[in-house]
Amino acid sequence: ETGVTQSPTHLIKTRGQQVTLRCSSQSGHNTVSWYQQALGQGPQFIFQYYREEENGRGNFPPRFSGLQFPNYSSELNVNALELDDSALYLCASSQRTGTSEAFFGQGTRLTVV
């Protein structure tokens, strides 16, 4: 059984650029959620995808967008990067929607300079 994998592990971008982060969900899981974790804080919910549709969104602006593919993998896209977007971005997969047990990847550390 493969776990949740994210790529890349680290990324440095310039303010104003766009970034795409990728996530492969755990085998047998059809739901993917994305979280942003600033240094020293708990993760914050960005959005969830189920059957290739957005299925809930947190308090993040529209420049944060996502996709889910037929194989349940997912992308997080962030446009017009700001310095405050620097954080650890976490992907979590689960067997169903709602808040069944979610398993996290190792995260992507994004630094905006």
Next chain:
Amino acid sequence: EDQVTQSPEALRLQEGESSSLNCSYTVSGLRGLFWYRQDPGKGPEFLFTLYSAGEEKEKERLKATLTKKESFLHITAPKPEDSATYLCAVGAGNMLTFGGGTRLMVKP
């Protein structure tokens, strides 16, 4: 608005010194209380889910309990390898709301 508060923010223990971490929450429509362990620079590792008041779960030196307003993570005779940040989250709707975490350091 759902809210989760964890205390203390940081905790230093000697190896073998048992203690408890607290997670207080307010949520409309609780769909689970989750505990995770997070090592520096890594993603959270799932530990427990609790669904109803009075429920308890154990794993090695860890035991999680749940009441209607709070959850405790009890650590019995901790070892240095238990050092990590412990995150509590409540499930409501399709999202998890996390607390700020408790940074645990266990010294040999």
